[in-house]
Amino acid sequence: MRIDLHAHSNASDGTDSPTEVVAAAATAGLDVVALTDHDTTAGWDEAFAARPTGLTIVPGVEFSCVHTREDDRRISLHLLAYLVDPDNAQLQAEWERLRLSRRTRAEAMVENLVADGYPITWEQIDDLAGGGSIGRPHLARALVDAGVVPDVDAAFRDLLSSRRRYYVRKADTDVFDALALIRAAGGLPVFAHPIARRRGPVVSDETIAAMADAGLVGLEVEHPDHGPDDREHAAGLARDLDLIATGSSDYHGTNKATPLGARLTDPEQYARLLALPTALRPVAD
Ligand code: AMP
Ligand code: FE
Ligand code: FE
Numbered sequence: 001m002r003i004d005l006h007a008h009s010n011a012s013d014g015t016d017s018p019t020e021v022v023a024a025a026a027t028a029g030l031d032v033v034a035l036t037d038h039d040t041t042a043g044w045d046e047a048f049a050a051r052p053t054g055l056t057i058v059p060g061v062e063f064s065c066v067h068t069r070e071d072d073r074r075i076s077l078h079l080l081a082y083l084v085d086p087d088n089a090q091l092q093a094e095w096e097r098l099r100l101s102r103r104t105r106a107e108a109m110v111e112n113l114v115a116d117g118y119p120i121t122w123e124q125i126d127d128l129a130g131g132g133s134i135g136r137p138h139l140a141r142a143l144v145d146a147g148v149v150p151d152v153d154a155a156f157r158d159l160l161s162s163r164r165r166y167y168v169r170k171a172d173t174d175v176f177d178a179l180a181l182i183r184a185a186g187g188l189p190v191f192a193h194p195i196a197r198r199r200g201p202v203v204s205d206e207t208i209a210a211m212a213d214a215g216l217v218g219l220e221v222e223h224p225d226h227g228p229d230d231r232e233h234a235a236g237l238a239r240d241l242d243l244i245a246t247g248s249s250d251y252h253g254t255n256k257a258t259p260l261g262a263r264l265t266d267p268e269q270y271a272r273l274l275a276l277p278t279a280l281r282p283v284a285d
């Protein structure tokens with residue numbers, strides 16, 4: 001069984017439509033794919049309708065969260081919420097708030113870039129996002145299209161990273177509130193790329209232990225942004241805290257180099273996830 005539990009469509013910052021994501025999953029020889037767009041369930045129905053025979057779809061959402069440390073430093077982090085009730089009013093309200101914050105934040109970043117003479121427009125970004133959940137990859141594409149940078153990676157490195165002055169943060173949800181919301185809506189929270197240091201500061205092992213006490217069920221151990229040491233560390237934490245160890249490509253179409261299936265979830269770990277009570281079941285034959 002080939003299981004990839006984290007992929008994005010153009011409902012957020014991926015470049016494939018949900019239809020294209022599930023078709024690409026079948027072509028990549030996957031048996032199971034999870035569609036996990038940022039702060040939205042908008043791609044689910046199209047993915048279900050386009051599901052190739054033999055492919056199982058695990059619906060999910062990648063929830064934008066923040067943890068404020070004791071020294072008041074804010075660490076941004078992502079929770080994958082699998083098999084969660086899409087009609088839960090509190091979650092939908094929170095995700096709508098986040099999508100709005102993504103929008104106003106992107107507008108502010110465009111203003112910062114335009115003020116320094118970078119030739120992009122808000123209209124361009126709005127077009128690229130196509131009504132979906134807006135993210136920095138949309139800004140990156142606009143900068144590539146304008147010839148400012150050669151590729152999305154360079155756009156992040158030179159202009160869009162949280163270490164650059166054009167960066168504006170969005171109003172993410174406190175991670176402990178998010179864990180409670182996901183569990184109350186019958187979802188399974190898994191900590192996405194928990195030690196992806198190249199994206200910025202990461203939370204401590206103690207915080208991960210506190211998250212496990214607060215209802216976290218898994219850790220994404222296999223991820224393109226984890227080096228061998230990070231994987232080993234995450235695997236050790238999963239063992240110590242009795243968390244399910246998942247793996248995924250975090251596919252974003254042409255916005256990232258990683259193809260679907262580049263990292264996989266062990267079938268035994270997937271079975272552990274499915275054994276937990278959830279609001280929804282995966283969509284399968
Ligand atoms: P945002 O959610 O708007 O803060 O933007 C973060 C998103 O940008 C994440 O979903 C990442 O997948 C993506 N991202 C971060 N760094 C890079 C990079 N170097 N190249 C492509 N995408 C990236
Ligand atoms: Fe993304
Ligand atoms: Fe993420």
Ligand code: ZN
Binds near residue numbers: 006008062250
């Ligand atoms: Zn992701």
